[in-house]
Amino acid sequence: APRQLDDFKNYQKARVMVAKYRQRIANQRLDQLQKFTTKLVKQYDIIVLEKLNIKGMFKNHKLARAITNASWSKLVSILQYKCDWYGKKLIQVNSAYTSQICINCGKNNHRLGLDKSEWLDVREWDCPNCGTRLDRDINAAQVILKKGLATQ
Template structure:
């Protein structure tokens, strides 16, 4: 994609490594404890309507988008 091309160019320019992470299912994984909560048993359309949730494993209250971003960061840091 164009965005990835731009990011790769900038990383090359500054001598950095671009680490790409598959974002699939990252909103379902708790960034606090790492448990995959499989949409909390909801169907896909119900899950997409959920903006905040509590992890049944550790009890952490999570914002869906912020949590997904944190999980992506954790995955990227684990790769490097």
């Protein structure tokens, strides 16, 4: 009978070595998450996050690996239990239109008439209502914070 892959000693050694490396990387990522979340919870009384559609983001093959490496859902669950533990508040905000609403006047620019793929390339935009120049990511963070604080 032909030999199976499991019969080879070098295969077994390589399999164990790969498992050790993967475990080490997983431990390093978890340690980084623990340290980061502890720092956030000790520094802030209220933490506001956007509620992301992780399953939907996995469908984008360009983002899927980066999202898994970031461990967003793990980060949120760790933050939640630490906020409960320390008596802090974690607020999750619906992420709809957060990068399109002007923080200055509150007007929604509706992606300036662009489709979704083109809108993702726009990093800065001018509000059609008040004319303020906005960085998309910074504006979104400010809108998320404003929405989160308004829910209290």
